[in-house]
Amino acid sequence: MNSHRLRTGGRIDRAHPLTFTFDGTVHTGYQGDTLASALLANGVRTFTTSLTHGRPRGIYAAGVDEPNALVGLHPDPHAPDAAARPAEPMTQATVTELYDGLRATSLRGKGRLEAGRPGDHGRHDAMHAHCDVLVVGAGPAGLTAARTAASTGARVVLLDEQPEMGGSLLGTREHIADRPALEWVRHALAELAGRAETTLLTRTTAVGCYDHNYVVAAERRLPAAGGGGRLWQIRARRIVFATGAHERPLLFADNDRPGVMLAGAARTYANRYGTLPGRRAVVAANNDSAYAAALELADAGLEIARIVDARDHVPPYWAARCADRHIDVSAGHVVVGSRGGDGTVTAALLAAREGDGTASSAADCDLLLVSGGWNPAVQLHTQSGGRTRYDERLCCHVPHEPDPRRRVAGAARGLARLGDCLADGAAAGADAASDLGLSAGQTPQPPGAWEPAPLPPLWPLPACPAAGDPAAQYVDMQRDATLADIERAVGGGMRSVEHVKRYTTIGTAHDQGRTSGVTAAAATAGVLGVPVAELGTTTNRPPYTPVPFALLAGRARGRLHDPVRTTPLHAWHLARGAVFENVGQWKRPRYYPRPGEDMATAVDRECRAAREGVAAMDVSTLGKIDIQGPDAAEFLNRVYTGGFAKLRVGSCRYGVMCTADGMVFDDGVTMRLAEDRFQMSTTTGNAAAVLDWLEEWLQTEWPQLRVFCTSVTEQWAGVAVVGPRARAVLARLAPQLPLENGDFPFMAWRDAEVAGLPARVARISFSGELAFEVYVSGWDGAALWEAVLETGAVEGITPYGTETMHVLRAEKGYVIVGQDTDGSVTPQDLGMDWAVSTRKDFIGRRSHRRPDTSRPDRKHLVGLLPWDTGELLPEGSHLVCAGSGEPEARTPVPSLGHVTSSYRSAALGRTFALALVRGGRDRIGGTVHVALGDRTVAAQVTEPVFYDREGSRRDG
Amino acid sequence: MQLIPCPWCGDRDEVEFHYGGQAHLVHPADPDALSDEEWAGYLFLRDNPAGWFAERWSHAAGCRRWFNVLRHTVTHEVYGAYLPGEPVPVIAS
């Protein structure tokens, strides 16, 4: 147990052991471990098998750059709420904080979603923040940036992906001002925490930087804290990216064996987690950082068998320290291959860098630490439009001419020395604050010009062709893509890194090329024989690290996915067992089944009530717009196809409005409340769009019109009282209101007291029957409704829903915009020339004169009466010419049009339909055939009015 | 999520706004005087530059007012907002 754990040191809590299961084996780790560090401490070397080549793979890195160690996490099956807990389909062991009872299985590159599991209904919150300076990354540069900016009084947000702040300092034994660096970190954090205007966020990864300094960051909560997370959306006036750097791997044959690891990762495991990932290491490098790693590891007890430095000259500083510890250094040498036993590395094969690549010696080891230099984490910088340039000395892409609104500091811009990063961060923080007019007092000095010794690039160039078999040199371990794949892509004609990426799939896996990107670009350049700088690099895209769908969706799920709108009468509908229909965001009763009734029976009953007695409907959802101003009548004249200028106060009129393209957009009845005031009604689903439409024309085209529009949809509740007995019911509800036709004609409105409530009553009919629509304040809606039903009980008043409304209106040939129209239908197509003025202009009028729009054989709205009076034509079915026979036998069959509305009619004692039919009005009296799968049904074409053509019933 | 400067409410997140496309279109005074081609031009032809673009926005979830914005369609840089009827600002180079 914990065979590779050091007895002391690190940031784990040895007093707090944790038990976990990996691939069925129970292990122990400590509070503060990651799953990866705990597994290494337990001596687990082979972690998984690769996706396509089936090669054994081990833990390679210590953070988000890990390519191999992917795991699925599973809830404890014995936990009481196990079934409700989500499984984590795929995450990296290197970023998985260990907890007691954690259950993980290794993955071969693919996660698993369990279709039967309820998914994650944990709490995922959206957080919105604004700040002066956002600092991404709390390593040395980020901490100094935040400190300096905060000291100016700037509002600062500092965030970091790790559970604790400190960045790289957590994994090293660096000193600042001769004291352990972590003491300095503690001090800096205490200072920041004491500032009221500073926000510190850990376990929070900035995953995207969008337009206008909008940074999205994912904060995760541990399962013990309930899981879930918070999605921060931060608008920052200035940003400092102090995102650090990722160590670059090396290419050599069999560079993917378990036991091959980034040198910096091993250093982190030792220093931060008290774990040595092996016993005897060979270190292969081209830069100084690997020496620091090797020495700290040696001091922690790891045997360093040899340091293989590609450079010809070892810096004296490091040479002396290696000598002190009796560590052999092979300068001018490289690793060209590895040997393995049991799948894991047993030896490194060495060769002179300038040689032909043939291994000259082997060094036994169980750990092969590699360092090819460091790649600045420029992802957020480039996402936000920042450019990079290739730095020949550092062999990587560094930020180039960053926008001052988004600075880059520290290792993220290629700095390597701790002192430089500290100074650079401080300068960036001060400059960011200074942009905003805030002064840091004494301005920190940016680090002096740094001229790092050039690194020998360690990728295959034509001059150094043979670091072993290209097919065994893994560029992207997760995708199992090798140098040979790159060679093949280039051989196939690929010249762009994007093409090579797609051909080889390098950089498309979980780590998005963090380890492979620069290497792949450089290798491609090498194979092509062009400078790396000329070739460029692939584009970084958000998110920086993978983000759960659930976190992005946040609370906008289930009931909160889209707001539900209900009328003041909703409780009554619910209590009476109404079946609802979604109309836009509204819930509308579709019908009110009595016990034992299906929809057809209920609708038949409701229709009969409206036609023969009296029925009532909740019409509160209709859009209502209050239109006021001296030019209101002129405005409506321009918006509606019909004239409204001469509409008298106290009257109302039906209107159709068209798009500029001349197509029907909405319809409804508008009341003239006063010379300068109208109330427009719109369809339920279109209310917001119509208001937008009116305001757009008013404000942008006709600002000279003195008109104002206000939505009053929810201020009013409405009840339609419909049927031959409607007047009788209303008379008792509103005894003061004269209701006879002479006093209160069709298409008039009156203010009155109804059921003791102040009300507005309109004689409007969407059924052809005598009908009154009674509107009261939304607060009074329920009272009105109950009064109507109670008062009408004598007449057997029957509540009805949208389905009955549809039947009643279709019997009269009244269209529903969106059902009988589809955005390609003019008022004339609907036979509504009567609603289109020829004496004034209106929106869309000119379009009606276009050649196609004025064709006489366009699709027209007509009625259909199936020959078989019991045949209900499915809405959406199509009409074909007579004699088409089995339509599907001889396709394509031209469609003459389609059925838009189709019902069984209690009043007609038969089925009927509305249809849009090519040249339909010329077919009236003729027969068309409706294609129904393998048969056709004949129907007579009629005028689109089936009931009470004379219109005699509306007056009661 | 762009930051749109409403002249009345100040800078607000883009989700509060409706986009209205090209600004400074003139509704024909006499549509009947236009040929079909000219009418089609009014209905459907809009500028679509890759660069600075004078465009309409309305603060739909705010003051509900329409205004114009000069915005760059490649960088999404916003030069500024101005009122309907005002001329397009001249960008200082």
Add this chain to the structure above:
Amino acid sequence: MALAEPPGHPASLWRNPEPRRTYDVVIVGAGGHGLATAYYLAKNHGIEDVAVIERGWLAGGNMARNTAIIRSNYLWDESAALYEHAMKLWEGLSEELDYDVLFSQRGVLNLAHSLQDVRDGVRRVEANRLQGVDAEWLTPEQVKEFCPVVNVSPKARYPVLGATLQRRAGIARHDHVAWAYARAADALGVDLIQNCEVTGITVRGDRVTGVETDRGPVTAGRVALAVAGHSTLLAEMAGLRLPVQSHPLQALVSELLEPVLPCVVMSNAVHVYVSQAHKGELVLGAGVDQYNSYGRRGGFHVIQQQMAAALELFPAFARARVLRTWGGVVDVSPDASPIVGRTPVDGLYLNCGWGTGGFKATPGAGWVYAHTIAHDRPHPLNEPYSLERFTTGALIDEHGAAAVAH
């Protein structure tokens, strides 16, 4: 449902020639449509003196960014005919081009969430059947059977009330498609010129005479634009204004997952379209951003809305992770239908306005565009898709029934 690793690519794809000074036909834009057009010009019409000129890398625009859904179940007869022609070509494409384009006819579901969705769905199914396009209407139970991971609970905010199914529809691998056409065109002698930006279109009188590029002028008797997203900019070089606007369109993929989604699922009301690619990642398309842009990036809130919608339909996806998001620039026409045909400039041809639907049309679009270029008159299938329709009013409005016209 085995999602095998995609097969490798051929060892040889295309030459990388230097542009010559003159060609019979210059196609601007080496996306899917440009490459397919070049191939069919050579294959169907014997016109091999063709250059495809590409500003960036081949098929690096919208072809590299789309969600690769293929279907032909469009509402209007004109659309169904064009897309069905493409579908038939898709069905033989791997063989035709001797390159596995990973066309997988796994079926596309279009879900209905309202009674009007149901009417529209039935209308489309019936229209498709008359057109000879396979189409079925499924009940919610049948939806569940066909795609068990879809949430058909009546308790959902917008419950699934049914769906249309086109079984022959599915997905293909976009890179494979582009590279297959490119390789085949290259083999027939077409020059594919990358990293060469067209900076002008030369017109003498009413006739096109060639293009200016950043690598020098190229003369050509015929110039054909296939530059989705940038069509108005190129057309402007020849003095043409187009009824097209450029908007961002975003998409995203998850990490690689074991098979979980057997078909393509699309929904208008709960705005989602999703499939599981051959490698295993879930591929989701988002909505079009509202503003004009050439920035190849969209707003983050669009992605958030997309994820919320996805989880309404697929609660089991909650812990899947977004691995990568990206944006393209789409041409949006007033009726959400393409413009393919001649222009007022002789010898200059136009193929644009496909909005979000261009990928699925690739073979069909290439076929009819090549015909149009070869004969200087439209193929019957693209005759309705002229520029003139915006003057006559004969729009082909796919907005109504296909707000998600992908």
